[in-house]
Amino acid sequence: MYAILDIETTGGKYNEEGITEIAIFKFDGHEIVDQFISLINPEREIQPFVVNLTGINSNMLRSAPKFYEVAKRIVEITEGCIIVAHNAQFDNRILKTEFKRLGFDFERKTLCTVELAKDLIPGQSSYSLGKLVRSLGIPVTDRHRASGDAMATVKLFKILLEKDTSKNIIQQSVRLNPKHQLEPRHIDIIEQMPSETGVYYIHKANGDIIYIGKSNNIKKRINQHFTNTNQKSKKIQQNVATVTYETTGSELVALLKESEAIKRNKPIYNRALRRNVFTHALYSFKDENGYINLKIDDADGRKKAITTFSNRQSGKSFITKAVEDFNLCQKLTGLYKTKTSCFNYDIKTCNGACIEKEPAEIYNKRVQALIDKNSYHNKNMVIIDKGRAVDERSAILIENGVFKGLGYFNLNYQINNIEILESIITPMDSNRDTQHIIQNYLRKNKRLKIITL
Template identity: 75%
Template sequence: MYTIVDIETTGGKYNEEGITEIAIYKYDGHEVVDQFISLINPEREIQPFVVNLTGINSNMLRNAPKFYEVAKRIVEITEDTILVAHNAKFDYRILRTEFRRLGFEFKRKTLCTVELSKDLIPDQPSYSLGKLTRALGIPVADRHRAAGDAFATVKLFKMLLDKDLKKNIIQESIKQEPKNQVESKLLNIIESLPAITGVYYMHKADGEIIYIGKSKNIRKRINQHFTSTTHKSKKMQLQVTAVTYEACGSELVALLKESEAIKQNKPIYNRALRKTVFTHGLYSFTDKNGYIHLKIEKVDGKKKPITTFSNRQSARSFMFNRVEEYNLCQKLTGLYDTKTSCFNYTVKSCEGACVLEEPAESYNQRVQQLIDKNSFINENMVIIDRGREVDERAAILIQNGVFKGIGFYNLNYQINNIEVLQSIITPMQNNKDTQHIIKTYLRRNKKLKVINLD
């Protein structure tokens, strides 16, 4: 659990500043579950430059509560949480100073979104909250006011959690959870999870991830893990103390995040899923007469397939459907082994490429259409899929045929600027598994929106 904090102060000498406004959002990693926002009477003068910057003046604060009147609420909302702020060193120092004046030692674990951003979003020209959020397409209302800046930091922190592929932030959070939460019964864990599409992480008490999975219904899948009687499930049940999750909205995003997370974290119970998930591929070659042949073969890593399949049966099923869709020859697609004409030619549904009747040029055009549609070699495109919320969409970026990563954007925000698009994208590995996942998903979801960037 986190509390995202922003504080406005009077300015002045170091450790003599007073708080003029505070905003705290309690955030569970997915949504704000509590909040506290208030002006504060600092009982001291506000520096003129601060008045100009924030718009907060002494007249506004005359009837505002003094810090000691809200101190208990601040303690309660931040208890057992990690305090998050943009330049956390400043906000945490101000809070501790105010509490020290009351004779109370205020201690919390902290996270700084400036430092996290430098690590997870490198090479930005500026890491000030205003410029960073603008570069990332994060809307900010009431800039230099506590509530506006704190809520922008919530949005930024949500993006940073997405970009933290090794899940260091989450694992550290699990360590900090109170003992009674860590030792929750499996039933309580199940009840705390949503029935949504996403990736889930099973943790030991020290935060270590022991298993990663994806599901269209996380709660149902975890329930299956916890009620299964297999040897592996029983071992996991004994070790797991917490389950965290990432909402993905899209099954494609969940598949890609699961694949990346397993490779990054190498959980002990995911050994089988570290292996390549496909066995067969579709390849092409041109014969001496100039006809393009398509052939299903086992993937050996030496040749680059047009697309890949989980098994031979799914590959053959795909080819039978494409032969009908593109009016191709069964012989030239490896589905009918013969030295003469294919079966479809005898029933007049093949144009005769198998017996050299159809010109290679016209036949190859249809084959090339199939190849282009099922491979994205040299393609520059964005696949748009469902987001985690109604007004959000997921963007999967492909550049020069290489999978670059995933990002989320609000529907009110345009992604036609490639630089902004690249900044919201969480970089991920391009490998055979991700290529297979994307191509298979595109085959099965033909109505998926794809934006060509060329």
């Protein structure tokens, strides 16, 4: 649990500043579950430059509560939370100073979004909150007011959690939260899970991830882990301390995140997962007569595949449908072995490429259309899919035929501005697994929106 906050102060000498406004959003990693926003009477003068910056003046604060009147609420809403702030060292110092004046030691673990952003979003021209959220296309209202800046920090922190593919932030949170050190009741964990599409992470007591999975219904899948009697499930049941998750909205995003997270974190109970996620591939070659032939064969990383399949039967089904959809020849697609004409030519549904009756350049155009449709080789595009909320969409970025990463956006200008698009995208590794996942998903989901860059 996180307490994401922002504080406005009077300015002045070091450790003599007073708080003029505070905003705290209690955030569970997915949504805001509580909040506290208040002006505060600092009982001292506000520096003129601060008045100009924030618009907060002494007249506005005369009837506002003094810090001791809101101190209890601040303690309660931040209890058991990690304090998250943009330049957390400053906000934490101001809070500790105010509590020290009341004779109370305020101790909380902190996370600084400036430091996290420098690590997870390198290369930015500035890491000030205003310039950083602008570069990420995050809309901000009430800039330089506590509630506006705290809400901007919430949105920034969500993006940073997305970009933390090693899950260091989540593991640290689990490690620091004392309730997770208790012997868990499986039913309590299940009740906290959503019935939504996403990726889940099973942790042991020290925060380490022992298993990563993907599901279209996280709650149902976790229930299966806790009720199955196979050897792996029994080990998970013995070692689980808590389960964290991230909803993705899109099954494609969940598949890609799962694959990346397993490779980065190497959980102990994922060792055998997807060693052979695809076994066969579609290849093309030109024969001595200049016709493009297609062939389903064992997957070979040394050869460039058009697309890949989980098994031979899946590939054969694909080719069978392609012959019909693109009016291709059974012989030249490997479905009908013959030295003469194919069966479809005999029943007048093949144009005769098998016996060189149809010119190669005409036939090859249809084959190339099939290849172009099922391969993103050398293409620059964004695959648009479902998001985590009604007003949100996911974006999978392909540049020069290489998978670059994924992210979420709410506004069209974020996806149409290449600089903002690249900022909101979480960089991910491109490999044979990601290529298979994307191509397989594109084959099965014909109505996906694709933007060519």
